[in-house]
Amino acid sequence: MKDTRMVSHEGIVVNANGNANCVQVKIISTSACTACHAKETCMAADMKEKIIDATPLEPLKQGDAVIIKMAEKLGRIALFYGFFLPFVILAAILFTLPALGFSENVAGLSAIGSLVPYYLALYIYRKKIGKDFVFTAEKINKI
Secondary structure (H helix, E strand, O other): OOOOOEEEEEEEEEEOOOOOOOEEEEEEEEOHHHHOOOOOOOOOOOEEEEEEEEEEOOOOOOOOEEEEEEEHHHHHHHHHHHHHHHHHHHHHHHHHHHHOOOOHHHHHHHHHHHHHHHHHHHHHOHHHHHOOOOOEEEEOOOO
16 A cells, blocks of 8 residues: 655745746744744744745746645655664664773764764765655645
8 A cells, every 4th residue: 555645834936937847935834832822922932934845736936825745754754864863873882882891971972973974974965865855836726
């Protein structure tokens, strides 16, 4: 059975430039508490604007309201690369070096330092990895 669940988010097209293969869409990323009626009195509210490159499913122009969609499984892959794998690397080094006789200070600094080449490799291969993460944009038909 094929997993076709999608994650979606509303946004506005900020740049179409006549390119039929890619549009830039501005989305507002919010934490759950930003919808709360008491957000003005609470400092936990968090809102950030993000620009996403997406493939349009239909012709779009600047200012169009759209829904951005991505396969849910891609979100899990991003979490794996961004959080789980670095945690495994960090923990492996943190627990292995003291067992080999190194001090806890050396193990701690080595564990943190081991993440530098990992994230550098992610940065170097970002375009290759990014080709797997496809966002689509579909116009919102409001009546």
